[in-house]
Amino acid sequence: MARSLGRVFNGFQRLGSLSPMKAHLSQPSATSVAVRSTLVRSMGLALPSPFFSKPRDFSLPNSSWSSEMKRLYEHYNSQCEVETEAGEKQEGPWRRLPSYNRLLKYATGGVYLSKIIQSQARLFTRNIKETGAAFEYVLFVNSEEKKCVCIFQAGHLLEGPPGHVHGGAIATMIDTVTGTHATILSGPVMTANLNISYRSPIPLGSTVLLESTLDRKEGRKTFITCKVTSTDGSKVHTETTALFVSINIGHLLLGG
C-alpha cells in the first residue's frame, strides 16, 4: 500500500514535469507486450487489456475538431518545440499536456491500483466515447509565465439553455483547467472555492479559450484566476477566481 501511494504521489509530481518528449506515460515496452502474449497463450490468462494496451491520448486532434480548434492547436503546439539559429531543436515556452480517461492509473505509470480505485472509475470529462459529443479539449502550459491555456470545443451533449453550453459544463472545464494548473504549480490539491461570473453564453459547438493564471501562493493555498473568452479574445464568457488547498494524497485515497 505504501509503495502504491508513493507511486501515486510520484505520478502527480510527474504531471508537473511532463514535456512533449516525455508525453507518453506508461507506454508498454516491446518486452512487456511479448511477456503478456506468452503468459496469455501458455496459461490461458485473461489479463485486463488496459494494463498493457497503449492508452488513448484524448488531447490529440480528431476528426470532430473544428478548423478553429485545429488552428489554435497548431498555434500552441508549434511553440512546444522551437529551432535554434544553429538549426537544433529545443523545448519551447509551451508544453502540451496529454490527457487520459483514467487519471491515476496512468499518472502512476500504468500501475493498476484496483485495491484503492474502483476499476470502473473514469475521468468525468473523458468518459464519452463518441468524439465531439461532449468535452473536446487540449491544455498547454507555460511554466515561465505560470500560465495554462485550454482550447475547448463544446459538443451537443453539453446543452443547457437552448443552443448554448450548460453552466455546470463550463464550471467543469474551469475546474479541470485551474485544477490541473494548480497541481502543476503546487502538487496534489483539492478545489476549495470556485467563484464564477458568467458574462455571456457560449454557443454549443463553438471553440473557446480558457486562460488560467497564477495569482498567488500563500502556504497551502494556491489562488488562480481564469477567463473564458472567444478565440479572438473579443468576447468574455466567464471570469473566475479559484482557490486550491494542498492536500496529503494518502489521506484522500484512504478516505482520511
Ligand SMILES: CCCCCCCC(=O)SCCNC(=O)CCNC(=O)[C@H](O)C(C)(C)COP(=O)(O)OP(=O)(O)OC[C@H]1O[C@@H](n2cnc3c(N)ncnc32)[C@H](O)[C@@H]1OP(=O)(O)O
Ligand atoms: C485532470 C483533472 C484535474 C481536476 C481537478 C479537479 C479538482 C477537484 O474538483 S477536487 C473536488 C472538489 N473539491 C472537494 O471535494 C474539496 C472538499 N473540501 C475539502 O476536502 C477540504 O475542505 C479542503 C481539502 C479543501 C480543505 O480542508 P483542510 O485540508 O482541512 O484545510 P483547512 O485547514 O480547512 O483550510 C486550509 C486553508 O484554506 C482555507 N480554506 C479552506 N476552504 C476554503 C474555502 N472554501 N474558501 C476559502 N478558504 C478556504 C482555510 O481558511 C485555511 O486558510 P488559512 O491557512 O489561512 O487558515
